[in-house]
Amino acid sequence: MKFSIALMPLMLLGDVVSAQSSLNDICAGSVNSGCTATITVPNGYKVITTRKKIETPNKCKTKKEVKYNCGTKSKPKTCTKLACVAGVDVTYKNVPTSIQINYAKVNVCDKIRQALGKTLGDKFLKARDPVCNCFTKLRTLNNDGKFTSSSAGNFDLANTQYLDQSETLQTCITKGGLTYGENKDATLNKLKQTGWSVALGAEMARGTFRAMIAVIHPCRITGVCNSAQIYAVFSNYLTATYRTLLGPIVPVLNRWRDNLGLLEKSTGYVMGATKDVTKAYNNIESTLSNYKRSICITLNYCGDNRPNIKKFMTNVDRVVILSLKLSSAGQDLSNLNFGVTRLLEEVNELRANWAKIPTADEMVNRIKNNEIKVAKDVLRLMPVVEGMSSTAKTVSTDLGPLKSFVSEYLTASKTLHELLTSMVAINWEKGFQGEFGNDQNAVYVRNGLISIRGNLNDALAEAVKTYFWLIRATDSQLKDFTLTNGRWKMETGTAVYQRWSTIQLDMPCTKMTTTTYKKDGLSKTSNSYRTYWKCPFGPHDSQYPAVHVPYVRMYEPPMFLESSYTFSTRRSTE
Numbered sequence: 206m207k208f209s210i211a212l213m214p215l216m217l218l219g220d221v222v223s224a225q226s227s228l229n230d231i232c233a234g235s236v237n238s239g240c241t242a243t244i245t246v247p248n249g250y251k252v253i254t255t256r257k258k259i260e261t262p263n264k265c266k267t268k269k270e271v272k273y274n275c276g277t278k279s280k281p282k283t284c285t286k287l288a289c290v291a292g293v294d295v296t297y298k299n300v301p302t303s304i305q306i307n308y309a310k311v312n313v314c315d316k317i318r319q320a321l322g323k324t325l326g327d328k329f330l331k332a333r334d335p336v337c338n339c340f341t342k343l344r345t346l347n348n349d350g351k352f353t354s355s356s357a358g359n360f361d362l363a364n365t366q367y368l369d370q371s372e373t374l375q376t377c378i379t380k381g382g383l384t385y386g387e388n389k390d391a392t393l394n395k396l397k398q399t400g401w402s403v404a405l406g407a408e409m410a411r412g413t414f415r416a417m418i419a420v421i422h423p424c425r426i427t428g429v430c431n432s433a434q435i436y437a438v439f440s441n442y443l444t445a446t447y448r449t450l451l452g453p454i455v456p457v458l459n460r461w462r463d464n465l466g467l468l469e470k471s472t473g474y475v476m477g478a479t480k481d482v483t484k485a486y487n488n489i490e491s492t493l494s495n496y497k498r499s500i501c502i503t504l505n506y507c508g509d510n511r512p513n514i515k516k517f518m519t520n521v522d523r524v525v526i527l528s529l530k531l532s533s534a535g536q537d538l539s540n541l542n543f544g545v546t547r548l549l550e551e552v553n554e555l556r557a558n559w560a561k562i563p564t565a566d567e568m569v570n571r572i573k574n575n576e577i578k579v580a581k582d583v584l585r586l587m588p589v590v591e592g593m594s595s596t597a598k599t600v601s602t603d604l605g606p607l608k609s610f611v612s613e614y615l616t617a618s619k620t621l622h623e624l625l626t627s628m629v630a631i632n633w634e635k636g637f638q639g640e641f642g643n644d645q646n647a648v649y650v651r652n653g654l655i656s657i658r659g660n661l662n663d664a665l666a667e668a669v670k671t672y673f674w675l676i677r678a679t680d681s682q683l684k685d686f687t688l689t690n691g692r693w694k695m696e697t698g699t700a701v702y703q704r705w706s707t708i709q710l711d712m713p714c715t716k717m718t719t720t721t722y723k724k725d726g727l728s729k730t731s732n733s734y735r736t737y738w739k740c741p742f743g744p745h746d747s748q749y750p751a752v753h754v755p756y757v758r759m760y761e762p763p764m765f766l767e768s769s770y771t772f773s774t775r776r777s778t779e
Contacts, residue, residue, distance in 0.1 A: 228708075231742070232337035234715030234735050240314035240330070247731040248309035250722045254299035266292025304722050304729040317713045320737035325711045328382070332710060335381025339374045340708060344747040346370065355414065356751035358580030358699060362422040364750075368415045371749045375706070384707040386746070389754075392702035396758055404453040405700075406446035406755035409580055413442055414753070417583075424572045435572065436565035439586060446587070446755065447560045454589060457759055458556045461600070464686040465549040471679040472542040472607070476535065478672035483532035485664040486525075492660050493521055496653045506650045511640040513631075514654070520628055521657060527621040528665065531672060534614060541607045548600050555596055559589040580753035581699040590757055594695055600688045608689060611680045618673040625669055629662040687761045694760035699753040709743035 236242060268287040276282030318326030346352060346367060355364040379385060396403045409417070416438045424430035497518060501507035507515045563571075563586055571577050576585055584590045633654045641647040687693035715738075720731045 228336070228341060228742075228745075230715060231712050232333075232341065234737070235313065235317060235329075235333055235337070235713055237313040237317075237330070237333070240312065242313045243310040244313055244316070244735050245308050245310055245732070246316075246734045247720050248307045250304050250306045250724075250729070252301045252724055252727065253303040253305050255302045256297050257300045259296045259298060261294040261296065262291070263294045264291050265289035266294070301725040301727055304724060304727050306720075306722060306729060306731050308732070316737050320713045321711055321739050325739070326713075329710055329712055332381040332383060335378045335383060336708060336710075339377035339381070340383065340706065340747060343371070343374045343378065343706070343749070346374075347748055352748065352750045356701065358701070358753050360418045360421045360425075360578060360580075362418060362426075365415050365418055368411050368750060372411055375749060378706045384709065385704070386707055387702060387704040389702040389752070392700050393754065393756075396700060396756060400760050402453045402457070402759045402761065404450045404757040404759070406450045406584075407442060407448070408752055408754040409442075409583075409699075410752065411750065413438075414580070417442075421572055421577060424569060425575060425578070428573065430569045430572065432565040432569050435568050439568055439583070440562050442583070443562050443586060450587070450755075450757065451559060451589070453759070454593070454757065455556075455559065457761070458552065458559065458589075458593070461552045461596075461688065462549065462556060464682065464688075465545060465552055465600070467682050468604075468607070468679065468686070469542065469545045469549055471675065471682055472538060472545055474675045475672065475679060476538050476542060478668065478675050479531060479535045479538060481668040482528060482665070482672050483535070485668040486528040486532060488664055489660040490525075493525060493657060496657055497521055500650050500653055504646050504650060506646075513637045514640050514650070517628065517631065517654065517657075520624055523624060524621065524628070524661065524665070527617055527624070528669075530617050531614065531621070531669070534610070537610060541610055544603055545607065548603060551596055551599065555589065555592045558592070561588045562586075563588070581697070581755065584697050584755050584757075590697055593757070594697070597688055597693060597695060601693070604683070604686075604689050608683055611676060611683060615673075615676050615680050618669060618676055621669050622666075622673040625661055625666040629658055629666055631658060633658065692761065694758075696758040697756070699755050701751045701753055703748055703751055705746045705748045707743065708745045708747075709741075711739055712742040713737040714740035714742075 267290040269290055270285050271288045272283050272285050274281065275284030314326070314330055317329060320326070321329060351367045352371070354361050355368060375385075393403075393405065407413075420431060420435045420438050424435065500514070501518055507518050509515065568586060571585060576582060631654075633651055641651055683689045715735055717733045718736045719733055722729055722731070
């Protein structure tokens with residue numbers, strides 16, 4: 206007697222969990238050797254019977270004829286009848302004695318398709334080897350920390366083998382149709398904040414990073430440097446980097462040049478205005494001195510009883526002091542102007558070399574001096590990057606004295622300008638009659654005050670006003686210049702973005718189980734066999750070595766921001 210496993214209602218399958226199997230279990234259970242592998246599974250059963258003799262007592266097994274007296278005393282008679290003879294009935298019956306389980310070999314791929322459905326089954330079978338042979342290896346490399354050093358940007362020789370392995374594994378995984386992901390755009394966009402301009406270098410793709418390790422390691426560790434190879438690797442990379450890096454940098458350097466050029470001109474104009482103030486003051490100095498002595502000392506017209514005359518003559522003293530202050534600063538300003546010219550030359554030199562590639566000897570020396578150890582150190586091979594940082598500090602520091610000078614002399618010239626403006630507006634001809642007497646001295650004093658006013662107005666006032674306007678322009682330029690107004694910031698480094706592959710598939714979860722068959726009071730459990738069922742697996746990610754993108758971040762106030770810099774989302778090709 207045979208029964209189909211599909212129709213056996215009394216079959217008891219071992220418990221099948223609905224939770225995900227581990228990836229190792231799934232891979233172990235789906236080895237198919239190109240869909241030639243088979244597994245042995247129960248395929249129904251039959252009940253084994255034995256022929257058994259059964260003896261059953263039978264009181265009337267047979268009958269025989271017997272005689273008996275059936276007459277009377279008067280008429281004796283003998284009759285016959287049938288009488289039962291006891292015996293044994295013998296029968297034979299097939300009695301169930303055991304259960305025999307049938308087994309069949311089934312193709313592993315067919316079982317997987319049966320569990321998942323043909324479409325999903327074929328999809329899994331395509332991805333199975335990349336998942337089990339490549340994704341798991343990638344996961345192991347991650348778990349063992351093999352990518353930690355290269356992801357940190359270290360130019361260590363041991364990283365080359367792991368970079369090679371990751372490349373092979375990525376090719377394998379991609380062929381399996383697994384999803385690739387990266388956070389490049391999200392990482393680079395974090396660099397962009399309000400007011401920040403970002404200059405990006407070429408990303409250090411796997412092949413580029415490996416080539417750098419190959420030429421750096423022997424040179425740095427053993428001192429054996431192949432200058433031709435070093436130059437070839439880094440000159441190619443620097444050339445590619447300058448194509449994108451200089452876009453945001455060039456406008457910044459041009460603004461530095463323009464600002465320093467304006468400062469050079471404006472300080473030169475203030476120098477000229479200083480000479481004009483000196484000349485104007487020298488022309489009236491004796492007039493002011495003589496009237497001061499005669500009005501205040503000889504005629505005693507500067508007492509408390511003449512407050513307006515006293516104040517005016519006191520202001521004459523202030524005019525003298527402030528005029529001398531402006532006049533005496535000519536040499537200091539000349540030195541400051543020369544300093545601005547020198548800074549302008551430094552910036553122009555930086556601009557002239559903004560795409561310079563160091564010589565092979567310069568590269569070798571940097572490596573030997575242990576200056577190129579990690580990815581971000583490659584920025585040291587770009588003179589424009591190091592030059593911007595040092596030049597910005599130099600300009601900020603060296604223009605400090607000019608800022609102090611301008612602040613001091615802007616205040617002084619403003620005070621003198623306002624003082625002269627108020628003094629030349631006084632009407633001595635008709636005003637303050639009570640402070641003048643009726644004698645000849647009063648006429649002299651009045652005429653003297655009018656003369657002082659005229660000299661101030663005709664010569665000094667205009668020269669001072671021009672000086673004030675020019676130094677105020679210089680002050681505005683300093684306040685607008687990011688290197689002198691405290692608004693300039695610069696950062697360099699490498700942005701590190703992650704790449705990964707993702708498993709998210711309907712998979713054939715699997716476990717070893719048994720089947721117990723029962724019939725006619727008999728039971729038997731099958732051998733262990735593998736069973737499959739559909740289960741969603743993932744998403745699970747496994748990362749590749751991180752990719753480094755050198756960058757320069759520059760902060761300037763919004764009025765100077767260039768149009769926003771956009772990042773290409775195109776993946777690099779190696």
